[in-house]
Amino acid sequence: MANMRCAITNCKMTSYNKPPGVTFHPCPTSQEMRNKWLLLLKNKCTLLDWNRTKICSRHFENKYFDSQRRLSQYAVPTLFQQTVKIMKDASDSSPKTRIDKLLSRQSQAELIMGVKGAMSQLEEPENVNAYVMDNLKCRSDAPQDVQMWLLAKKQDHLITKLIDQISQHKKHVEVLQKKMNETRSSKKEMEQNVESLKYIVKCLQEKHTTLEEQIEILTAVESR
Known part of the structure; x- marks a missing residue:
């Protein structure tokens, strides 16, 4: 993909160095x-x-x-x-290292799949419970593989929770969007009803005027 560059003078924003959220x-x-x-x-x-x-x-x-x-x-x-x-x-x-640059090119879904795949291949070290304390921290004498395994386990748990929260937020947004659409529809129906009532009132006013004219004519005839 060709590198996009902002056309504003002195703005050096490009598709390669842009921070997240910039379009x-x-x-x-x-x-x-x-x-x-x-x-x-x-x-x-x-x-x-x-x-x-x-x-x-x-x-x-x-x-x-x-x-x-x-x-x-x-x-x-x-x-x-x-x-x-x-x-x-x-x-x-902007990414500083080669690894950062490679990671920045991957989507969130790709990164999550990568972490999940790595976790599925990561074997639990022996006697891991002996080195992990109740506050989910490793003892000072814990081997390196235990520390890395616990860190990966925490990250996997955090990713799972984040995915659940994103899913819940998405559902909430959909519900709110549906309610907004229903509100707009109700408002439109109310406006249509108001217009109909205005038309009815106008017709009644015209009939009332006609009746008044007829009454005046009848009154004039009777007075003769």
Whole structure:
């Protein structure tokens, strides 16, 4: 995959050194939004190619992102003053060693599968209970293999708990989303009912006016 680079001047954010959570976004397609971008990016972008230029998410305010971190079609880049600090943060969080770089390329699912696979092949050392205390810490005289096994066991347990929590949070989000959709549907139905009632009231008012006119006519006839 080609290396993406942010087009903002002095912003050295790329797809290789970006910290987690930073994304790259293309230029808008509508002429109206392009005009807005041109005004904001004046003297802040060395080259603005509508078809190829990418702007990193650090230059957009949070209000332009939804809960899934998707950028609104009406978003405009407005954050430029912290570019130097952003680059420093990105540099600090970028992988330092070859192992870090390799790990950063793997997805969360791949890492979890790797840990699970390693745990399944890891044999429990002999007399491990004799070296592990009640607070789940190894005694000072515990062999290296016991210490490593206990650490791996803790990590495996933590990963399992995290997966369960993520699954629960996902279910909660789905429930909330469903309730929101139901609320919107109910609101729409209420609005439709209100419009229907308004129409009924209007019809009744017209009939009332007609009846008043008829009463006036009858009264005039009787008075003769």
